[in-house]
Structures are given as C-alpha cells and as structure tokens.
Amino acid sequence: MVTITAPGVVQGRVGVLNKACAILAVLEQGPACLPEVVSGTGLKRPTVHRLVLAMQELGLVQADEQGQFMVGPRLTRLAMVAQHAMADREIRRELSALRAMTGASVRLHQRYGDQRICVAEVLRFKSAAGEGTSVGAVAIAAGPVSRVFLAWRRFNGGHGTGDDALACLRIRHRGWVQGAVDGSLVLAVAVCGRDGDLAAVLSLSGPSQRTRRGGSYGREVIKSAMEAAARISGRLPIKEATALIDGRDHGLQVRSASV
Known part of the structure; x- marks a missing residue:
C-alpha cells in the first residue's frame, strides 16, 4: 500500500483518488514544482507526473510559465458553486x-x-x-x-x-x-x-x-x-x-x- 504523506488527506477506498487528493492538498498551500509535489505527497515521481498531466487535461491543475503547478480553473469554478450553494x-x-x-x-x-x-x-x-x-x-x-x-x-x-x-x-x-x-x-x-x-x-x-x-x-x-x-x-x-x-x-x- 502506498504511503501518502500529504497533510490533511483522508484516504478512501479508491487509490487513484487518494493520490489525486494528495496532490491537490499540496497545491492548496500554493504553487509547487514537480519535485515539491513529489516530496509533499510521498508518491513516486512517475506517478505524480502522470497524475498531474491527467489532472491538467481535466482543468483540475494548471501550470504557470515557470513550470510550477497550481490549482486549476475547474476547481475554482466548483468552489464558487459550493459557496453559492451554501x-x-x-x-x-x-x-x-x-x-x-x-x-x-x-x-x-x-x-x-x-x-x-x-x-x-x-x-x-x-x-x-x-x-x-x-x-x-x-x-x-x-x-x-x-x-x-x-x-x-x-x-x-x-x-x-x-x-x-x-x-x-x-x-x-x-x-x-x-x-x-x-x-x-x-x-x-x-x-x-x-x-x-x-x-x-x-x-x-x-x-x-x-x-x-x-x-x-x-x-x-x-x-x-x-x-x-x-x-x-x-x-x-x-x-x-x-x-x-x-x-x-x-x-x-x-x-x-x-x-
């Protein structure tokens, strides 16, 4: 079983979702480069790289000009929807x-x-x-x-x-x-x-x-x-x-x- 070190991540039954949430937990703290995401999640570099690219395609993650990753526009929209619902x-x-x-x-x-x-x-x-x-x-x-x-x-x-x-x-x-x-x-x-x-x-x-x-x-x-x-x-x-x-x-x- 993969050990996830990202803070505040509650692990569920679906491993890939746990890993994606771990990546987002790191990006919640601010923009981070790939090595920082790897270090913050405790996941292997190939796994992080593969998931980050997939999440980027879905708009869950985006990259800036310096190559740092950050929370994507789709999550921003979802947050606004959640705020309006509350x-x-x-x-x-x-x-x-x-x-x-x-x-x-x-x-x-x-x-x-x-x-x-x-x-x-x-x-x-x-x-x-x-x-x-x-x-x-x-x-x-x-x-x-x-x-x-x-x-x-x-x-x-x-x-x-x-x-x-x-x-x-x-x-x-x-x-x-x-x-x-x-x-x-x-x-x-x-x-x-x-x-x-x-x-x-x-x-x-x-x-x-x-x-x-x-x-x-x-x-x-x-x-x-x-x-x-x-x-x-x-x-x-x-x-x-x-x-x-x-x-x-x-x-x-x-x-x-x-x-």
Whole structure:
C-alpha cells in the first residue's frame, strides 16, 4: 500500500483518488514544482507526473510559465458553486425564519438587466405536495418592491426631480417602504452591500387584515425584516441589481423560483 504523506488527506477506498487528493492538498498551500509535489505527497515521481498531466487535461491543475503547478480553473469554478450553494441554504433559512415569525410570504428579489426576478421565496400556505410555488414570468404593477429598486436607480442615475427625487431619497434613507398591492400588504426592505449599493430587495406580503395594525406592518416586523436583510447582504452576490431598466415600472417582470 502506498504511503501518502500529504497533510490533511483522508484516504478512501479508491487509490487513484487518494493520490489525486494528495496532490491537490499540496497545491492548496500554493504553487509547487514537480519535485515539491513529489516530496509533499510521498508518491513516486512517475506517478505524480502522470497524475498531474491527467489532472491538467481535466482543468483540475494548471501550470504557470515557470513550470510550477497550481490549482486549476475547474476547481475554482466548483468552489464558487459550493459557496453559492451554501449561501443559498443560509438565505433560505433566513426567509423561513422570517415567515415563521411574521406569518407572511417572504421573497427575495434581484434585478437582472431589465427584469426584476424573484430568486427565492417561502410562501404562507402549503399545498398537499409541500410548499406552494409560483412559476413563470408575470408582469406586475408598481409596488413597494419596485419603488425600492427605482429609488436606487433614479438616485444613482440622476433621474427624477422635485417630489419624485425626495421620495426616492426618503426610501434610501429609511431602507424600506410598504403599501397595498392587490389586497395584500407588502413590505419591501433594501438589501445593500458594504458600499451602499443595492444587491436585492427582501419583501413580506400578506392580507392587510391579518396585520396587527390592519393597514401596515408593525415596528417589530419591520425591525426583524431589516435585521434579516442585513444578514442576507453578507451572503448575497451582487448581480446587476441596479442595472438600467425601463422607467415604466409596470414593464418589470417577476420570475418566482420554488424554495
């Protein structure tokens, strides 16, 4: 049996995978030439050379101009996918916790080009098959969520004057806005990055008669939503959240993805 000396390698049942993981464990520490990989893994030089070349063909390893080997672009992409998956799980936990606390449907919206897209949602009602979902693209009228997006767009782009500009400035300063949409009360909260740019909008929606004050969400709900938005902001990548859009808010689209 081959003795692998690479640090932190848990050996499984498949020998070739153990050797490949040993090579990657060495490259995790930084670029290394072939003799350094051999020394770090405890494997024979012909074995390391053969595996490194094979891993290079698969994009798991790459070589620089000095002939040193390093982690390849495919692993970089996989790491990004894993990070996004972990972030998605954390965001879904936040949405579920907020629904449990408020009893409202909770959604997270981002802007992609000229569309406003619901990237995650946790609804109030459960169907026989599980959580209720809405699928497809549906045109929406102006509402609190759209007003938050436009507040950042118009402020950054210099759009709007007078009362319109003042309303946008107030939304940006407060960080949230609420209002009625088709018989439901909607609270929209800005999710901003460290630079103050808008990354997403968190929304709560439910029948207005179910809220404590009838026509608006109470202070506790708003505070909880803003705290959730602050936690989400650290996990959410910015993806064209403030891209220029058609100024007519009714032209925005929503695509809902089940959670």
